[in-house]
Amino acid sequence: xxxxxxxxxxxxxxxxxxxxxxxxxxxxxxxxxxxxxxxxxxxxxxxxxxxxxxxxxxxxxxxxxxxxxxxxxxxxxxxxxxxxxxxxxxxxxxxxxxxxxxxxxxxxxxxxxxxxxxxxxxxxxxxxx
Numbered sequence: 001x002x003x004x005x006x007x008x009x010x011x012x013x014x015x016x017x018x019x020x021x022x023x024x025x026x027x028x029x030x031x032x033x034x035x036x037x038x039x040x041x042x043x044x045x046x047x048x049x050x051x052x053x054x055x056x057x058x059x060x061x062x063x064x065x066x067x068x069x070x071x072x073x074x075x076x077x078x079x080x081x082x083x084x085x086x087x088x089x090x091x092x093x094x095x096x097x098x099x100x101x102x103x104x105x106x107x108x109x110x111x112x113x114x115x116x117x118x119x120x121x122x123x124x125x126x127x128x129x
Contacts, residue, residue, distance in 0.1 A: 014055030023076030
């Protein structure tokens with residue numbers, strides 16, 4: 001049993017982290033160590049994200065969603081401001097996930113991870129397959 005959230009955690013969340021990290025470093029001129037602190041990740045994780053060792057598999061799919069990319073930029077902007085509560089961060093990440101899921105961008109990956117979807121219907125993928 002692999003609900004869509006398993007695919008999100010494995011592929012989408014790392015890609016979101018890569019995109020947010022890039023926004024913080026490139027657009028907000030933040031050092032990677034400061035970005036890791038803002039994102040509550042270890043410096044080693046940020047290094048892995050910047051080298052493409054984590055999150056690189058789903059970057060292209062994520063970048064195809066204008067809505068998700070807008071939300072990634074908003075999240076990075078909020079994190080850079082220093083006055084963004086953790087609850088709002090979680091809501092923003094969930095809104096990025098919802099945008100990707102509603103556009104059906106995750107469905108192919110979800111079908112690859114769970115071949116049984118060929119014979120049943122995923123409530124998330126159903127409108128897109």
